[in-house]
Amino acid sequence: MKPVLLALSFLAEEHCAQLSETFELVYAPEADQHAEAIAQHGARVRVVLTIGSIGITPAQIDALPAVTLICALGAGYENIAVAHAKARGIVVANGAGTNDDCVADHAFGLLIAAVRGIPKLDVATRQGVWRTALPLPPNVSHKRIGIVGLGTIGKKIAQRALGFDLQVGYHNRSARSDVAYRYFGDVASLATWADFMVVATPGGPGTKHLVNAQVLDALGPRGYVVNIARGSVIDTAALASALREGRLAGAGLDVYESEPAPPAELLGLDSVVLTPHVGGWSPEAVQASVDRFVENARRHLAGEVPVSPV
Structure with a gap:
């Protein structure tokens, strides 16, 4: 059975397809979709993918009892409740260096x-x-x-x-x-x-x-x-x-x-x-960020340390 991944930020169709090869993807890229996705799937979510400007709150983390890994797609993680996650034993990683x-x-x-x-x-x-x-x-x-x-x-x-x-x-x-x-x-x-x-x-x-x-x-x-x-x-x-x-x-x-x-x-x-926050967006950079997330998650789920832990 594939681990459940909750994605809280925008992903292109090809990256949703790539992630769906490894995960059961719950895709909720808009803020008004987050609560519904967590309410419906939160008990099964193992991994969360977000970005620094969206992050994830302590309350949202607490609504995900099975989560063990939270990743930022890029380098920034300012709105991820890192201390709260770590206090629950959750690993936090990011995409440092990819863009x-x-x-x-x-x-x-x-x-x-x-x-x-x-x-x-x-x-x-x-x-x-x-x-x-x-x-x-x-x-x-x-x-x-x-x-x-x-x-x-x-x-x-x-x-x-x-x-x-x-x-x-x-x-x-x-x-x-x-x-x-x-x-x-x-x-x-x-x-x-x-x-x-x-x-x-x-x-x-x-x-x-x-x-x-x-x-x-x-x-x-x-x-x-x-x-x-x-x-x-x-x-x-x-x-x-x-x-x-x-x-x-x-x-x-x-x-x-x-x-x-x-x-x-x-x-x-x-x-x-x-410009509309596209500094880190190029086909090469976004693909590298998604690939980094996949490798971070693969290592974590295999009991190893992620490539770029926070």
Whole structure:
């Protein structure tokens, strides 16, 4: 008999088919489906698959008496009640490393698009506006990039930055001994130094509004901020005010506090480039994440340690 898997987040048809080869799949990707799926199948669920922005609550965990493994499809697990799960003897794992390159690529796409004003230039070109009627867009290269969170994704962003001849600085909870980049003990100091700031830190209460009005003002009227982490890390209202008032030059956001709804405060601003939380989405990255989950689950159900335990 196949173990029962409860999937609480979106999966493509081919990945549902892949998982159904190993599991009895209970697929409940929408928030309003979670309670019904747990009520109907909760007593039999052995494994849960979710994502960091959805997570799983202590109450939901307690309604799954047979569960022994909870996995995040990607690296983030900020809304998974990890301590509660572990207190019940449940193993928690994630997909760390499976989409890092894709996210780092997207971060640089947003940075270039925001700094060079590519979406605005596309609109102007389609309207017949020639370059002589437009302001000169700045260089990306030969400037300073500050990375908030130098984990595996942050390090890949830094690696790409070197290809643009950017000076790299970073803020972490502590300095890393394995990199030569300049370390800053707080985000405001990093912002004062940087021309561009890229947010790559985990989400959760500990980083909520880490990038606030003070930090945005430190980045300054020629500064740009990119967020490929979690929307909660940037104070959206403060960002909108800074952009409207010219205290910040621009932003590129793949994540925002209101998602999946777009950030209403930013929609009228052509200095912002928005994408719908697809930084970690590519055929290669998503397949690698699903494969990692399958291997994490296979090892766990065989009595082994998962590839990437939390």
